[in-house]
Amino acid sequence: DAGVIQSPRHEVTEMGQEVTLRCKPISGHDYLFWYRQTMMRGLELLIYFNNNVPIDDSGMPEDRFSAKMPNASFSTLKIQPSEPRDSAVYFCASRRASYNEQFFGPGTRLTVL
Amino acid sequence: GQQLNQSPQSMFIQEGEDVSMNCTSSSIFNTWLWYKQEPGEGPVLLIALYKAGELTSNGRLTAQFGITRKDSFLNISASIPSDVGIYFCAGQGVTGGGNKLTFGTGTQLKVEL
Numbered sequence: 001d002a003g004v005i006q007s008p009r010h011e012v013t014e015m016g017q018e019v020t021l022r023c024k025p026i027s028g029h030d031y032l033f034w035y036r037q038t039m040m041r042g043l044e045l046l047i048y049f050n051n052n053v054p055i056d057d058s059g060m061p062e063d064r065f066s067a068k069m070p071n072a073s074f075s076t077l078k079i080q081p082s083e084p085r086d087s088a089v090y091f092c093a094s095r096r097a098s099y100n101e102q103f104f105g106p107g108t109r110l111t112v113l
Numbered sequence: 114g115q116q117l118n119q120s121p122q123s124m125f126i127q128e129g130e131d132v133s134m135n136c137t138s139s140s141i142f143n144t145w146l147w148y149k150q151e152p153g154e155g156p157v158l159l160i161a162l163y164k165a166g167e168l169t170s171n172g173r174l175t176a177q178f179g180i181t182r183k184d185s186f187l188n189i190s191a192s193i194p195s196d197v198g199i200y201f202c203a204g205q206g207v208t209g210g211g212n213k214l215t216f217g218t219g220t221q222l223k224v225e226l
Contacts, residue, residue: 004155031212042116043156043201043216055212091155100144100163100205102214104155 002026004105006092012111018080021108023092024073030097034067034077037089037107049075050097082112119202119217127225132189134220136202144205145178145185146214151198159200160187194224 005024013019025032033048047057052069060067064083069075079086089109093102119136126132136145144163148156160171162178162185169176173190185202202217 042218045213048212050212093155099161100214101146101158101161102203103158104148106153106155109153 004092004094004103006090006105006108008108009106010109010111012113013082014113015083016081017112018078019082019086019110019112021077021090021092021110023075023077023105025075025092025094026103027073028096029094029103031095031102032069032075033093033095033102034075035091035093035104037091043091046077079110082110084112086110087112117202117204117215117217119220121220122218123221123223125223125225126192128192128194130192132192132196132222133186134188134200135184135186136204136217137184138204138215139183140204140206140215141182142204142206142215143182143211145176146203146205147174147176147185147187148201148203149198150201150219156201189222192222192224194226197222197224 007022031050034046036044046059047067049069067077089107091104091107093104095102117136117138146161147159149159150156160169160176165182166180167178175188177186199219199221201219203214205214
């Protein structure tokens with residue numbers, strides 16, 4: 001079975017540009033999570049969806065961040081405008097409703113210059 | 114956000130040695146998960162624990178769900194070079210609708226040949 005798929009794997013952009021990160025969860029998984037990982041703060045949950053509906057976005061740092069899940073097989077995390085402090089690795093994870101085990105994608109390393 | 118206390122922070126051991134690490138929380142969890150992360154990759158799930166006192170093995174890895182439900186332990190027997198990486202614990206409780214994971218600060222394992 002394919003795991004969680006994320007694209008792009010690396011993104012370098014300039015401050016002020018819009019950035020869109022993409023995620024395809026594991027087929028049949030009901031929950032999708034977006035995380036950010038930095039050396040200083042570790043893994044932080046940004047937002048999660050259940051059956052394509054955003055449930056908790058309390059971890060989204062600012063209004064510059066937005067996430068959507070238009071269908072069960074696709075989600076995006078958008079940053080507009082991007083800032084250097086947004087530089088981090090962004091992970092997407094998914095899980096089934098009946099299990100607490102989350103499976104992570106390979107991540108997108110974002111660098112904002 | 115909250116992070117679990119994980120120790121040791123790093124370990125430098127000889128190949129063939131056994132490794133122990135633990136994770137403690139001030140909150141009760143109903144699930145403990147252990148992940149391994151290698152450079153440039155996402156966390157990979159190693160072991161999932163669902164019941165207090167539970168002891169579960171995955172090859173040379175053994176993890177235990179503490180009886181108090183506030184801690185968990187991971188042991189690696191006869192370490193090999195490919196065990197190198199960062200090991201994270203994660204707990205899931207009843208806060209956040211029971212869907213959020215709280216992650217440990219990580220234990221970096223280095224194996225000397």
